[in-house]
Amino acid sequence: xxxxxxxxxxxxxxxxxxxxxxxxxxxxxxxxxxxxxxxxxxxxxxxxxxxxxxxxxxxxxxxxxxxxxxxxxxxxxxxxxxxxxxxxxxxxxxxxxxxxxxxxxxxxxxxxxxxxxxxxxxxxxxxxxxxxxxxxxxxxxxxxxxxxxxxxxxxxxxxxxxxxxxxxxxxxxxxxxxxxxxxxxxxxxxxxxxxxxxxxxxxxxxxxxxxxxxxxxxxxxxxxxxxxxxxxxxxxxxxxxxxxxxxxxxxx
Numbered sequence: 001x002x003x004x005x006x007x008x009x010x011x012x013x014x015x016x017x018x019x020x021x022x023x024x025x026x027x028x029x030x031x032x033x034x035x036x037x038x039x040x041x042x043x044x045x046x047x048x049x050x051x052x053x054x055x056x057x058x059x060x061x062x063x064x065x066x067x068x069x070x071x072x073x074x075x076x077x078x079x080x081x082x083x084x085x086x087x088x089x090x091x092x093x094x095x096x097x098x099x100x101x102x103x104x105x106x107x108x109x110x111x112x113x114x115x116x117x118x119x120x121x122x123x124x125x126x127x128x129x130x131x132x133x134x135x136x137x138x139x140x141x142x143x144x145x146x147x148x149x150x151x152x153x154x155x156x157x158x159x160x161x162x163x164x165x166x167x168x169x170x171x172x173x174x175x176x177x178x179x180x181x182x183x184x185x186x187x188x189x190x191x192x193x194x195x196x197x198x199x200x201x202x203x204x205x206x207x208x209x210x211x212x213x214x215x216x217x218x219x220x221x222x223x224x225x226x227x228x229x230x231x232x233x234x235x236x237x238x239x240x241x242x243x244x245x246x247x248x249x250x251x252x
Contacts, residue, residue, distance in 0.1 A: 005033075006025055006028050006029055007025065009028045009031075009037060010024040010025040010027075010028045011024070012037060013027055013028050013037050013038070014210065015210065015211070015214055016037070016038055016207075016208045016210050016211055017038070017073050017074050017075065017076070017207070017208065017209070017210040018067070018071075018072060018073035018074065018209060018210025018213055018214070019073045019074075019075065019210070020073070023073070023075065027075065038076055038204075038207050038208060039076060039077060039078045040078070040200070040203075040204075040207075041078060041079075041080075041203060042078040042079060043079075043135075043136050043137070045132070045135040045136060045137050046079070046080060046136070046137050046138070047199050047200065047203050048190040048196065048199050049115065049118075049132055049135070049137045049139065049190075050081060050139070050199075050202070050203035050206050050207070051190065051195070051198075051199035051200075051201075051202040051203045051206075052115055052188070052189065052190055053098060053115060053139055053206065054202035054203065054205060054206045055189065055202060055225060056097040056098055056114060056115065057069050057094065057097055057098070057206075058221075058223050058225070058232075058234070059097070060093070060096060060097030061093055061094075061097065061221070063089065063090075063093055065086060065087070065089070065090050066086055067086050067090075067213055068209060068212040068213055068221040068236070069090070069093075069094070069209070069221060070085055070086050070087060070089065070090020070091075070093055070094065071083050071084065071085060071086065071090065071094075071209055072084045072085065072086045072143065073209075073210055074206065074207060074208075074209050074210065076206075076207040079136075079138060080137070080138030080139060080140065081138070081139055081140070081206065081207060082139075082140040082141075082142060083139065083140065083141050083142070084142055084143050085141060085142065085143035085144060086143065087143075087144065088144050088148045088151075088152065091141070091143070091144045091148060091149065091152050092152045092155075092156070094141065095141075095152050095153060095156055096156060097114065098114055098115050098118070098130065098139075099114050099115070099118070099120075099130075099153075099156065099167070099168075099169045100112055100113070100114040100115055100116050100117065100118050100168040100169055100179065101113050101114055101160045101165050101166060101167050101168055101169075102165050102166040102168060102176070102178045102179075103160075103163075103165050104163070104164045104165055110165075110178060111182075111187075112168070112178065112179060112182045112187065114168075115130065115132065116168075116179055116182055116183060116187075116188050117132045117133045117134075117175060117179055117183065118130050118131065118132050118133075118169060119131060119132075119133060119169055119171075119172070119173070120153075120169055123146070123149065124142075124146075125146050126142050126143070126145075126146065127140055127141050127142030127143065127144075127149065128140070128141050128149055129141075133173065133174075133175060157170060166178070189228070192228050194228040194230060195228045198228070198230045201230075201232060202225070202232060205232065205234075212234070212236065221234055221235070221236050223235050
């Protein structure tokens with residue numbers, strides 16, 4: 001593939017993922033000419049994990065950021081996805097949405113909030129990798145410093161514990177009793193057959209997150225899913241005096 005072809009494909013890749021030009025060119029150079037620029041997950045477990053992650057991100061992010069959900073750009077591969085975060089604030093927000101914890105409820109029955117069975121493995125100098133126990137899955141978060149990740153994780157665990165909950169991701173390579181009960185009772189949304197059949201849609205949106213910043217400059221993206229993930233409605237909001245032409249998104 002010529003340098004001109006790589007550059008042209010890199011522009012398309014950047015349009016979908018939000019990646020800077022150099023990162024886009026590097027990603028495109030590794031793609032076969034007849035292969036899709038944005039690969040789908042090779043494993044169905046990865047597809048389901050990304051669909052759940054998008055659900056939690058959409059339902060827990062309510063803060064103003066420069067980029068949608070505080071994610072500057074994404075790097076999807078057939079084996080996983082990497083989310084490049086814009087700031088320490090977006091790191092705090094994403095960890096609160098994704099890391100699993102047992103939350104006390106007024107009904108007297110606790111619930112699992114976040115990605116059930118997910119653990120941090122490993123921690124690196126520039127981020128963390130999230131994997132679900134017993135599955136070949138991977139979601140990497142990167143951008144802020146190692147110290148910022150440690151500080152955000154510690155603060156979140158302390159807050160959860162002070163509220164009477166449990167930071168499940170700290171349990172190591174084993175399920176906590178309540179996580180196991182939650183899983184056994186088929187509580188995770190990914191067990192629903194309708195959700196599993198439609199999981200390609202939220203996973204595909206997460207892998208093309210750059211489009212939300214390309215078509216407009218939204219600081220807050222909110223929305224909801226319906227019919228167990230068959231429909232996804234996204235709303236983008238901007239600060240005053242900043243135009244927004246972003247459409248609502250739904251299943252075609």
